[in-house]
Amino acid sequence: MDLTHRIENGICLINLAENLISSNVSEVQNYLKPLIQDESTTGIVLNLENVLYIDSSGFGLLISVYQSLRKREIKFALCDVDEKIIEYFARMKIDRFLDVYPNEKSALTGLDSPGNSVQS
Secondary structure (H helix, E strand, C coil): CCEEEEEECCEEEEEECCCECCCCHHHHHHHHHHHHHCCCCCEEEEECCCCCCECHHHHHHHHHHHHHHHHCCCEEEEECCCHHHHHHHHHHCHHHCCEEECCHHHHHHHHHCCCCCCCC
């Protein structure tokens, strides 16, 4: 899987280049681990613009990342999420705790604003 990231104001923006499925979850997890553990990281945004499908392993990874970041009081959001995936989030009721933004700019603004805190 092609993964890239950049840092803006302590927020790590990560681009996933293909579907988040069981065959690549380990690779994504290994890529994310050092970024999550980086002490200078204040937030993580996953850009899902190129992701059209997420299977149960992929959803499990998103929940695991959310929980890991929440323990460290690091903000987490998704952006550029396909409408079908947003519908799955709603059906699985994980839209209640995952912040989803329409694009990277709004995600950066949302995570960078003082009023946005880690959800409890």
